[in-house]
Amino acid sequence: MNVLIYLVPIALGLGLTGLAGFLWSLRAGQYDDLEGASLRILSNDDLRDAAPVPGRSDASPHGRTSTLTSPR
């Protein structure tokens, strides 16, 4: 049963990593707009301009060309 000496820490470590990831995503506001997230995935205008706003892991892409945006 010596195998437990490293298996147990690995199992616990993986679990704790998952928990830490969950808490991080909660703090980053990823659960604030669940319905929006399911719609944002449909817009593909991040292909040309993928620079995220600093400090915002989930900042929106800036659409450049789009039929939906009114021209200025």
Place this chain on the structure above:
Amino acid sequence: MSGTLDLSMFVTHDNGTDRMDLAVEGIGCAGCIRKIESGLQKVPGIVDARVNFTNRRLAVGWREGNLKPADVIDELARIGYRAHPFRPEQVESEEKRQGRRLIKCLGVAGFAAMNVMLLSVSVWSGGVDMSEETRDFFHWLSALIALPAAAYSGQPFFQSAWRALRNFNVNMDVPISLGVVLALGLSIVETINHAEHAYFDSALMLLFFLLCGRTLDHAMRQKTRAVAGNLAALKAEVAHRFEKNGEVVMVPVAALTSGDRLLVRPGERIAADGVVISGTSELDESLVTGETAHRTVIAGASVHAGSLNHSGAITLRVTAAGADTLLADVERLLEEATAAKSRYMRLADRAAKLYAPVVHTAAALTAIGWLLAGASLHQAIVTAIAVLIITCPCALALAIPAVQVIASGAMFRAGIILNSGDAIERMAEIDTIVFDKTGTLTLPEPRVANAREIAPDILETAARLALSSHHPLAAALAQDVKDRTPFDGAVEEPGRGVRAMVDGEDARLGSPAFCCLPQPAEPAAADASTIAFRHGTRCAIFHIRQTLRQDAVEVVKALSAAGFDIHILSGDRPAAVAPIASALDVGQWQGACNPAEKIAFLEELKAAGRRVLMVGDGLNDAPALAAAHASMSPISAVDIAQAHADAVFLGDKLQPVVDALGTARWAHRLMLQNLWLAVVYNILAVPIAMAGLVTPLIAAAAMSGSSLLVTLNALRARSGRAPAAARPPSHGARP
């Protein structure tokens, strides 16, 4: 127009960036999100714009001083969205904080439950192959995970249980906390004694299931709260305030303070309670008192927020709430009514009150029984604790929230926003309905009453002409217009009417004299106002009055057919109430009731054993709404009425009242079913526990099995048929 609107109260400054939250109308798809965000980000100065689709809000930030808040709203209007600045309410941000905490607890409990289960399953399936040392090691490891996790994620239950106990009360959280603490304590003792069974997994799984239920419940509440907040922002009106230099500035009503001087022009609603300091006018106070006849006010008269200024411009000084008799009266009555209502005991607490003593007695009897049978003290106590663990009310505590989440979701989709958690239970018990008249049975705004007798093309021309006038009667007429473009060159002559050239002929709308018509010999009805129209040689007289909601007759008929006792209680004159009551075929009505009389009437019904649903919208209804067993308000109601109603319904129809009662009945039935399921589970499980046959495996299976059963039973309703027609309950069988 918005150039002079001062919105600085909605802006927060942080680190060189101005931020503002807006409630946006009409966000409906993925395209909207991008249209708004990319449209705003092209505006120089704006540093970020993010739409929250779930609650239809927009957070905008711009470099300090680069933009005015009104510019953002103008830009949004240019893109095609109406937006309203928004300041999150205290309650809402508090709920959001609580929601986050619940999710954190849920995450921790989930992590711990899974890891402990990993160890427990190894122990259960290890059997004879596992050495005693390994088993002890696994138990200690479980303890290491379970104790801190339970201490953290159990807090919502422990705190609530402690609060109840301190007030010499019992709620469902007391047996839950006791079960968890005992399960953990027993497991530690057993682990120290190298025993075979430990219950760390049961304790954590219990917490995880219960937190799931609570989090869902909370998320639903948070969603309705957000919608209510948006509606408040949409409704938020502006007022014209005199600045110190005598200039008039438009400000949001929320920015008004006592002592401000306001200008109220004809056709505008009065934004705050106050005293008239100059000017005379007639006020339509139907939203305040239910009275449809107008009141003449002169300098020195006190006026209420929500009244409509009908004829002349007035200046008023804002006074603190409660300064005059009507308001003070209403506030006092509200206080009494609210205190009386808090005595209602929720179904879950009633169940807990029965449940806790029964279970604790059963545990004590088990211990005594085993001692008498000659078992050791240790074994007797272990068995008694096992009884408490297995009866820990997991299913019982989920039985009601699970149904509540689904029922409030169904109501939400039907346009009903619930204000209080136990409203569903109380609505299910209703057998008598009391309607207010003005603004509840009738539409909040007056409409043309004789539209059917007038040629459609004349009505359309007159209504289009009415678009060019600010007069309240014209505004009522304009609601019937199909083409919303006003005529070119329309001229309003204050106090007389509005005229324009239409198809080469002079068209006039206004007083009969203005349209060269004789004054009508007799008024159409006591509460109707008339407005005349002439186009060339054709002319018409419109009667403007409060009209019934479109489906009022059918709704009242359906409700009385379902066996509800219907009453009308109005603050308006009896002469104005009588025709409405006869149109609706309601025999039991009273007019000219003040707030105290309304409450007295409800008390009378209550004394006769009736459970009353009050439906009302005015300031004068607020105390009755708070005093009734359950209450509903239309979205057009004054704020104070909405705040004291259990539910607010959207739209121009009365149908939501029927829907709400139907859904509540059906939800209540499911709640009882679930409670019985939980009881049956206990009847099966307790004898096994008393016999000392419970192993941790049985405890885990029984607990999760019963929780799943009640949750599935609640979910059954979601996919099932629409709720059946509402019927008042019989009061014989109450749990």
